[in-house]
Amino acid sequence: MSRGNNELDRLREGRTELENHYIDELVSGNLSRRDFLRRGSTIGMSIPLLGAILAACGGGGSSGAASTSGGSSTAATGAPTKGGMLRVASVTPAAAVNPLTVSDAGGLTMLNQTGEFLIFDSNLKLALQPMLALSWTPNSDGSVWTFKLRPNVTFHNGAMMTADDVVYTFQQLADPKNASNALSTFTGVLTPAGVKMVDPTTVEFHLEAPNGNFPYLVSSDNYNAIIVPKGTDYGKWQTTFVGTGAFKLGSYTQNVGATFMPNPNYWGTKPYLDSTSFKFYSSQQPMLLALQGNDVDVIAQFVPAGAAAILNNPTYKIIKLKSANHRELSMRNDQAPFTDARVRQAVAYTIDRPGAVAALLSGDGTVANDYPFGPRFPSTDTSVPQRTQDIAKAKQLLAAAGHPNGFSTTMATEIYQEIPQLAQVIVADAAKAGIKITPKIESQALYYGKATYGNSDWLDATMSLVDYGDRGVPNVYLSAPLTSDGPWNAAHFKNKTYDGMVKQYVAATDLQTQKQIAGKIENLLLQETPLVIPYWIDGLTASTQGVNGLNPTSIAQIYLNAAYKSA
Amino acid sequence: MVRFILKRLGLALITLFLLSVIVFLLGQVLPSDPGRSVLGPLADPHAVKALDHQLGVDKPILTQYWNWISNFPGTSTQYQAPIGPILGPALGRSIKLAIFAFIIVVPLGILGGVVSALNYGRPVDKTISIVGQSALTIPEFVSGIILIVIFAVELKWLPVSATAPPGSGFFTQVKYLILPVIPLVLILFGYIARMARVGTVEALDSDYARTAILKGLPRGVVIRRHVLRNSLLPTITVVATQTGYLIGGLVVIETLFRYNGIGLLTYNAANQHDIPMLEACVLTIGVVYMVVTLIADISFSLLNPRIRLRAAE
Numbered sequence: 001m002s003r004g005n006n007e008l009d010r011l012r013e014g015r016t017e018l019e020n021h022y023i024d025e026l027v028s029g030n031l032s033r034r035d036f037l038r039r040g041s042t043i044g045m046s047i048p049l050l051g052a053i054l055a056a057c058g059g060g061g062s063s064g065a066a067s068t069s070g071g072s073s074t075a076a077t078g079a080p081t082k083g084g085m086l087r088v089a090s091v092t093p094a095a096a097v098n099p100l101t102v103s104d105a106g107g108l109t110m111l112n113q114t115g116e117f118l119i120f121d122s123n124l125k126l127a128l129q130p131m132l133a134l135s136w137t138p139n140s141d142g143s144v145w146t147f148k149l150r151p152n153v154t155f156h157n158g159a160m161m162t163a164d165d166v167v168y169t170f171q172q173l174a175d176p177k178n179a180s181n182a183l184s185t186f187t188g189v190l191t192p193a194g195v196k197m198v199d200p201t202t203v204e205f206h207l208e209a210p211n212g213n214f215p216y217l218v219s220s221d222n223y224n225a226i227i228v229p230k231g232t233d234y235g236k237w238q239t240t241f242v243g244t245g246a247f248k249l250g251s252y253t254q255n256v257g258a259t260f261m262p263n264p265n266y267w268g269t270k271p272y273l274d275s276t277s278f279k280f281y282s283s284q285q286p287m288l289l290a291l292q293g294n295d296v297d298v299i300a301q302f303v304p305a306g307a308a309a310i311l312n313n314p315t316y317k318i319i320k321l322k323s324a325n326h327r328e329l330s331m332r333n334d335q336a337p338f339t340d341a342r343v344r345q346a347v348a349y350t351i352d353r354p355g356a357v358a359a360l361l362s363g364d365g366t367v368a369n370d371y372p373f374g375p376r377f378p379s380t381d382t383s384v385p386q387r388t389q390d391i392a393k394a395k396q397l398l399a400a401a402g403h404p405n406g407f408s409t410t411m412a413t414e415i416y417q418e419i420p421q422l423a424q425v426i427v428a429d430a431a432k433a434g435i436k437i438t439p440k441i442e443s444q445a446l447y448y449g450k451a452t453y454g455n456s457d458w459l460d461a462t463m464s465l466v467d468y469g470d471r472g473v474p475n476v477y478l479s480a481p482l483t484s485d486g487p488w489n490a491a492h493f494k495n496k497t498y499d500g501m502v503k504q505y506v507a508a509t510d511l512q513t514q515k516q517i518a519g520k521i522e523n524l525l526l527q528e529t530p531l532v533i534p535y536w537i538d539g540l541t542a543s544t545q546g547v548n549g550l551n552p553t554s555i556a557q558i559y560l561n562a563a564y565k566s567a
Numbered sequence: 568m569v570r571f572i573l574k575r576l577g578l579a580l581i582t583l584f585l586l587s588v589i590v591f592l593l594g595q596v597l598p599s600d601p602g603r604s605v606l607g608p609l610a611d612p613h614a615v616k617a618l619d620h621q622l623g624v625d626k627p628i629l630t631q632y633w634n635w636i637s638n639f640p641g642t643s644t645q646y647q648a649p650i651g652p653i654l655g656p657a658l659g660r661s662i663k664l665a666i667f668a669f670i671i672v673v674p675l676g677i678l679g680g681v682v683s684a685l686n687y688g689r690p691v692d693k694t695i696s697i698v699g700q701s702a703l704t705i706p707e708f709v710s711g712i713i714l715i716v717i718f719a720v721e722l723k724w725l726p727v728s729a730t731a732p733p734g735s736g737f738f739t740q741v742k743y744l745i746l747p748v749i750p751l752v753l754i755l756f757g758y759i760a761r762m763a764r765v766g767t768v769e770a771l772d773s774d775y776a777r778t779a780i781l782k783g784l785p786r787g788v789v790i791r792r793h794v795l796r797n798s799l800l801p802t803i804t805v806v807a808t809q810t811g812y813l814i815g816g817l818v819v820i821e822t823l824f825r826y827n828g829i830g831l832l833t834y835n836a837a838n839q840h841d842i843p844m845l846e847a848c849v850l851t852i853g854v855v856y857m858v859v860t861l862i863a864d865i866s867f868s869l870l871n872p873r874i875r876l877r878a879a880e
Contacts, residue, residue, distance in 0.1 A: 094604075094605075094645070094835075094839065095604070095605040095645045095646065095647075095839065096605070096645065096646050096647035096648065098647060101605050101606055101614075101618065103605070103606050103607030103609070103610060104607065176611075176613045176614075176617075177613075177617060178614065178617055179602065179605075179606065179614045179615070179617040179618030179621060180611075180614050180617075181606050181607065181610050181611075181614060183610070183611035183613055183614045184609055184610060184611045184614075187611055187613075235647055238647070238648070254646050254648065254653050255653070255657075255827045255831070255832065255835075256730065256827050279728070279730075279825065280825075281822075281825055282822050282831065282835070283822050285712070285823070286727075286728070286822065286823050286824070286825050289712070289715050289716070289719070289720060289727050290727045290728060290825070292720045292727075293715065293719040293720045293723070293726070293727030294723070294727075295719075295726060295727040295728050443838075444608070445597070445604070445838065445840075448603075448608035450600070450603065451603060451608045451609070451610075451612075452612065458608070480609075487611075487612075488609065
């Protein structure tokens with residue numbers, strides 16, 4: 001162990017205060033190896049350095065974010081086989097494949113086939129990985145972030161990638177005059193004027209407010225943020241798919257599929273495959289049948305509901321990723337009877353969460369605790385006890401709130417994945433405590449409406465059950481649906497103390513502070529229970545046994561740079 | 568004949584114009600708007616506004632209609648791409664599937680109906696009727712999944728998807744279409760067999776058939792010359808009216824077999840609030856339907872000399 005400590009001392013030399021702080025936290029056991037990797041990479045420590053520090057500290061404390069069944073998907077034995085075509089089933093892009101406007105799983109899967117981000121948020125490696133940026137560092141309060149770019153990277157059109165292209169990309173994404181989907185991430189964080197070129201390989205981001213998690217916002221988590229050449233007409237991007245990735249466009253046919261060829265000038269390891277072929281499906285069932293019928297080798301992403309034939313079958317490899325994909329059941333905090341926190345708590349106590357995970361997700365999920373901190377985020381304070389089903393307590397809370405015989409109410413929700421079934425579970429569980437909920441299950445277009453207050457069942461209904469996709473940091477979950485001025489506050493929850501805590505959390509650059517504030521937020525949200533979060537849903541990718549080296553993320557991206565088919 | 572066709576064409580144009588107005592107005596009633604559909608429910612309102620402006624859907628409705636009609640077929644709002652290259656191949660695929668289905672089911676259905684009628688009230692008649700009616704009630708997604716699981720997943724005789732690789736020959740394409748055609752055959756067989764049966768029974772019962780039998784013509788000749796011809800008439804009506812369903816209504820089959828026809832395209836256009844695409848799809852289906860009805864009317868009059876074209880005018 002003494003050799004290890006000498007080594008550690010050597011590694012500590014020249015590190016910043018924050019970096020040494022994380023090393024201290026790792027040594028003292030406050031930070032697991034996994035959290036250390038995530039936090040270290042967020043503040044820009046290199047992966048080799050993080051690895052060396054972990055090695056110097058010895059083993060223990062590690063936990064995997066991904067598990068595979070039916071064989072190892074990530075690291076295969078023996079040398080990779082070269083050649084061949086990989087056939088991938090993917091959801092049909094719902095709209096144009098335009099990096100500025102894409103908002104659906106099918107579209108973002110296409111973006112990442114040829115496009116790359118400054119940073120890759122790897123669910124498999126548990127850390128932020130340098131992609132087109134080599135390093136990133138904050139100033140003292142986290143309001144200015146400096147990114148060093150990878151040199152000698154060329155776009156598929158032959159042009160060299162420089163800071164100019166990165167500045168152009170982020171100025172377009174952050175411009176309120178553009179139809180940019182990334183505005184929901186950048187509003188209040190970054191304006192076009194805040195993106196500055198320092199030299200051809202250095203870019204600075206001057207933020208509107210300190211943000212300790214900013215690297216996540218320019219990583220693959222922000223799926224719109226692939227780097228495109230300066231001057232790119234985003235509306236025509238789908239004719240070229242121009243990017244810097246290991247694959248370049250072969251052909252793209254709306255609604256049918258796409259093919260990709262290796263990029264001979266790729267900066268990293270060249271792909272093993274001769275080509276990839278994506279086939280689009282408009283629902284999950286045909287995808288599962290296509291894998292079983294050997295029409296495809298891989299399903300890029302699927303959900304557990306209705307997938308039992310694949311999930312419990314040793315013929316297939318399943319990659320499971322811990323994700324922050326979840327459902328929120330909001331209750332109108334400004335409407336009787338939910339004005340009383342005891343009534344909202346009572347609803348939360350009726351739900352059998354482990355039962356729902358087993359029945360609706362085939363066990364591929366984690367029970368959640370009515371606040372948006374979960375297993376995906378290292379800042380989660382895990383010491384706060386989990387809420388479990390307690391009908392007696394629910395009845396007692398209802399009686400104390402003046403509803404000894406329960407009450408009747410309505411709940412709006414959408415037809416999406418397992419949500420209609422979850423609505424039935426909630427209705428049945430709540431009935432056990434005398435709460436009679438009448439569900440209104442609508443198409444997504446009807447349910448979301450105009451997505452503004454007064455024009456949307458999602459935001460206006462007394463109770464509302466909605467889906468939230470995966471994100472690398474909880475910032476959006478903490479603010480949009482819960483802060484007083486949040487645009488998606490379906491619970492109409494307004495709490496000044498909470499708003500202040502969120503501001504502190506977002507600004508905090510070190511994990512210990514984040515964890516401390518997270519604990520306070522968790523307790524406050526349990527006490528107030530503006531909404532119920534029943535579970536977190538795993539991200540799932542499936543392939544036949546012969547496929548190796550897949551690199552999926554929990555938001556439906558899949559990188560095939562290292563993929564190959566063994567004979 | 569020429570006058571008849573011209574008159575029909577004129578009426579068709581008026582119908583298509585009214586159809587386009589109705590679809591356009593209905594499109595305004597659909598929930599959500601194009602910008603919101605493309606950017607998703609969680610998009611920033613600024614972005615939605617910017618996209619709506621870019622697409623021109625924030626203009627007055629008459630301006631929008633004029634813009635659409637003067638750029639027909641125009642650009643899809645959801646795909647941000649010209650409609651022609653998306654709609655054309657989809658229509659081609661739908662027609663291919665429909666023709667294949669008719670080629671199999673029409674002779675089969677007529678045969679079933681005639682055999683039923685000739686064995687009126689006997690067990691053969693009852694069996695054909697019951698089988699036809701039962702098959703009619705099996706939803707496509709049930710028969711489709713069962714067929715895929717048996718023939719594609721377990722036996723591996725036929726491909727799971729209906730889309731043949733690009734550049735496939737005729738027989739490969741047929742092989743890919745066998746599975747998706749079966750649910751359609753199951754549904755249409757019952758209809759056609761029933762209509763053919765009714766037509767045959769009526770014809771057998773008619774005075775001219777009786778006369779033909781009484782004057783000593785052999786049974787086979789009576790059936791071929793007098794009965795079959797008349798029993799075909801109601802069948803043509805069924806085929807013509809089912810064309811709309813086969814071209815534009817196969818959302819389930821197209822989803823299940825990953826076959827991108829015009830049905831799925833129309834469905835998605837309506838869901839995504841893509842009015843130019845929806846208009847183009849509906850009008851295309853309308854044109855196909857009218858052409859088929861016209862052909863049906865003409866063949867009707869050719870088969871049945873009692874119906875003169877003048878009467879149809």
